[in-house]
Amino acid sequence: MRKLIYILTLAGIVCVQVSAQSPPNSPEELQRYVPVLPSVKARFWKTDPSVGYAVQGVGGGVYVISDNGWQSAFLVTNEGVIVFDAPASFGKSIPSAIAKVTDKPITMLVYSHAHKDHIGGSAAFKNIKDLKIVALDTVTEFLKEMNDPNRLIPNVTFTREKTVSLGGQTVELTRHAYHSNEGDLFIYVPKARFLMAIDCVTDGYVPFQGFDITANFHEYMKVFDELLTYRFETFVGGHLTSTGNRADVKLNKEFTMDVYNTVKRIHNNMDFAAAIAEAVKTVGPDNEFLLFKVFLDKVTYESVKELRPRWIKRLAGVDVWLESHVRTALIYVRWDDN
Template sequence: MKKLMYLLALASALCIHVSAQSSQEDSPENLRKYVPILPSVKAQMWKIDPKIGYAVHNVGGGVYVISDNGWQSAFLVTDEGVIVFDAPASFGKSIPSEIAKVTDKPIKMLVYSHAHKDHIGGSAAFKNIKDLKIVSLDTVSDFLKEMNDPNRLLPNETFKTTKTLTLGGHTVELTRHEYHSNEGDLFIYVPKAKFLMAVDCVTPGYAPFSGFDITTNFHQYLKVFDELLAYKFDTFVGGHLTSIGTREDVEISKEFTLDVYNTVKRVHNNMDQTAVWSGTAKVVGPDNEFLIFKVLLDKVVDDSVKELQPRWINRLAGVDVWLPSHVRTALIYVRWDDKE
């Protein structure tokens, strides 16, 4: 009986907290364990007419931002035409008509920040625009050709690392980075407007989405904030949720990311891993190495989350929702890629 109780206790200790990613099976009681959205973040939500579903804000310098409080895109109006930055699946079909309310100038270019369909899956609305240039990284174009997705129009103007677009006295600087998607990501910079757009790295007011915005390269993700801050910008668009950002939002996201990384590294490197390994092996047997390894990694995650969450729960929305996933992303990097 004592052995049974001990095994049951061990099984309980091995259970991982189920995050919001699997919330379909969560009970109302479990869902209530997550804290409400911070009032400061709620105050920044755009007032959107539910009959329309999105809103358009003029941020100056010819740049307009469109948001439905879930996704964001933007466009630049010049004397010779319009350049659009992304066409989200959620409201992309409405972008041409919204531009027509602002200017009678034609849409000349559509720029893809990266390949993910939630950000460019509404581009089919642009398929009948004559002589439209669709600009992307060459690797994004290659991927889209393979996917053959009718909702994501194929680019017809590609480049490898940098490109400057010129239209109506305005320039748009496009620069390749590798912080998020396998096919590459763009910084989109409009110098005259002091406007910078970099999708899926900074979400103003919030902790990043799951696993540091499902980054495929945490090593580069750690560098992205300094790369952003090297630009002179007043307005920042990260592609998601409820607010247009500023330099301060980039700085706070940098602080959060480095805190997670440094905490995980310290907890992992200071843990008596031999003791955890041998103690678990005595219970489950030395040959069940996957389970033993899982116990070790879970302990790093749990200890890191317990330390980090109190520091950030009242500073960024969604910390309790995604923090375990951020810690796991950092742990993979610390364990397998980072220097000692």
């Protein structure tokens, strides 16, 4: 009997070691993911293969640039052009893309937040004379500390709100805290009914990993109502295939609140001792980290099992990121929530 246990234990160790060592995402695993929803695929932009991006006017002097991975935008006025973000992927092409639309000079570059992928192409603007680079004070402090040659240091900073006027147009910039540690901007062009808020809503899709790698899920849950107080028709969230609208923001809110409420209910109703009882039989009560993991994994599993069928046909990427969303919501429910 003892020998049998020994062999089984050894087999278990070998099994754990093998599974820990086998790389993820084998072809068989990848084939289990659902393809991007046809309704979302229909919204992909046709990028020009010679440059790798597309430019679309969305009215009121605003143009959106996308390479179907990242998005930025610019506003053309009588006195010059204001650019919103310069992504690492196509930032170097923005000045030439603008020159195809207007002969007005680029006078201002606004940073939505500090992340490299959205402003890491700003070096292309280095030689533009008298360029104003506008960002939150906390973003500027962070960029000074990073000293990254790909992210030019802002020369106009503010703390909470700033209204920029140029050539009869205004742009309203407002601080929020839904995503990055250094703060996030809402960028609003009232005359164009245009609203840009990067890394919160990706129209047609669930948010990226962990609710768009939010540093603050509490604030993230508020962002949808904050967006919906604006009068906008075009929404730019900074990623993937197309521009969004109010319905996209509302759908993302519904998804987010469903994840939060489901995780909260399952977590709060789960008996910790009962959830770990099987594991205790196997490994005993001493390895508390492991037993806590067993509990968190069980809440996560039950939550994903319930949520997946509700959302798999409504938004793209549910099977890619839902577990990460559940884990982000679970951290909030367990450690912050009432």
